[in-house]
Amino acid sequence: MGTVSKALGLLDFLSRSDAPLGLTELARLSAFDKATTRRLLLELVANGFVEQDPDSRGYALGPALQMLGRAREGRFPLFRTCQPFVRALAEKTGETVHATEYCAGALVSVCIELSVRTIRVNLDHGQKLPLHATASGFAFLAASAPAFAENCLKKPLTGFTSKTPSSREALLQVIAETRARGYSISSQTFEDGVHSVGAAICDNAGKPVGAIALAMPVARATAVSTAEYGLLTRHAADEISHKLFGRRPGSALRKAS
Amino acid sequence: MGTVSKALGLLDFLSRSDAPLGLTELARLSAFDKATTRRLLLELVANGFVEQDPDSRGYALGPALQMLGRAREGRFPLFRTCQPFVRALAEKTGETVHATEYCAGALVSVCIELSVRTIRVNLDHGQKLPLHATASGFAFLAASAPAFAENCLKKPLTGFTSKTPSSREALLQVIAETRARGYSISSQTFEDGVHSVGAAICDNAGKPVGAIALAMPVARATAVSTAEYGLLTRHAADEISHKLFGRRPGSALRKAS
DNA sequence: CCAGTTGTTTCATTATTTGAACCATTGGTG
């Protein structure tokens, strides 16, 4: 693993913790040596990617990330574009809806709108959703080029629940079904009690860049509501794709490569 | 220079360009070898900090930056906090107002509200303002610990206009005046024709984290308007400091440790 | 078809990273 990746990995740990992290703790989490961890941190600090509280000596995410994040949002306004659709879908259905973007092997949630009901699915911002175990992931894989999906199948498919498709064949079948259906269904494949439907957001070339998904408690899921919400989700994904890339909807499930 | 800094430097180039950059161009900008540049980029891509358009082969900022930026904004809501004050000040005065945060040796603008007048000062998002040549920088230095300011004085003080304080003594005097006055004044020290006033945003310990500044065309600047706007800016800075850190205003110019 | 450009790979050289051990400082405890 290159030095750069190690340093960037530290940012990941910092993003997951709410409070600033100490050097030893960070070294333990990352499994790097204390001296190495420190050197990496110093370099990150010098560039504004991390900042250190002078008295607590804890390290936290730095301002450069906000600058760069803003710059990217300016050029590729995924959040701004998704939000109205996500909100509309959440209001219409009364369930939790969220949009995700593909980032480094997983889908990361960009925009979340929680259900208003007392029993609802809760999601964290920035949570990483695995491709092989979530509705968003199924939709993404179904819209991906075969080579990409194949590459994903090679990695170990960790099981999260008893229903996670953990064999190559099971996952391929889920993908095929998703393609035929037009939207994906995940029934407790990632977390027990959660039932969700998803659809991919695709660019001009048909390559998926992310997904939108609706999640409900399995107790509220019926065949009818699943189908209805699935189509609505699919429709929202097409509209977002269109707004972002000027893409004509309807071809969202064919892949170009 | 460490490898990590080199890689992070590439992000900086990408953030400055609107369109994706090619490998050769990026190598030329960064003055690294083509092979080196490529290796660094690949590592950044693998972590989601950069993404490569498959057909144009150009590199651009990646989604991870948005994720991490959002995470930081969640814990330290500088933008959200500054915006109402910046807007209010801009509306009240009719001039361009912006808030900046200290990041890696310079102040980077976080939040900008442009004047509505036909002749106005224009600012770019994410522009880096040098500490020794801008109203924001003067205010920041005046609120900094002596050791910090001293360290800044050691670096070469590049002159941007004929009025930039380019000697150690000149800058020290500007800092002393700023401290006595309560707000900073920059009369064409960074860009010809721009006159601005600024005040530092400080944390609980009195350490500055950024600044807020108001910029107007020098033609509109009078002693009276400068004093009035200076006080207003100072007031806004105190309010932001208070909102962010619960800091009691009034001590913004004393430094602790 | 050729010249010019850009992206990609290779590999010996070199410089950077690494980590075990060591010091410094802090905070808690009998």
Place this chain on the structure above:
DNA sequence: CACCAATGGTTCAAATAATGAAACAACTGG
């Protein structure tokens, strides 16, 4: 108050990863 434990920070020889010149490949436009 001395002691201990824990944490942050520092050092330096050994090991490893980064470097860049050069060669190669893939396009592009004339």
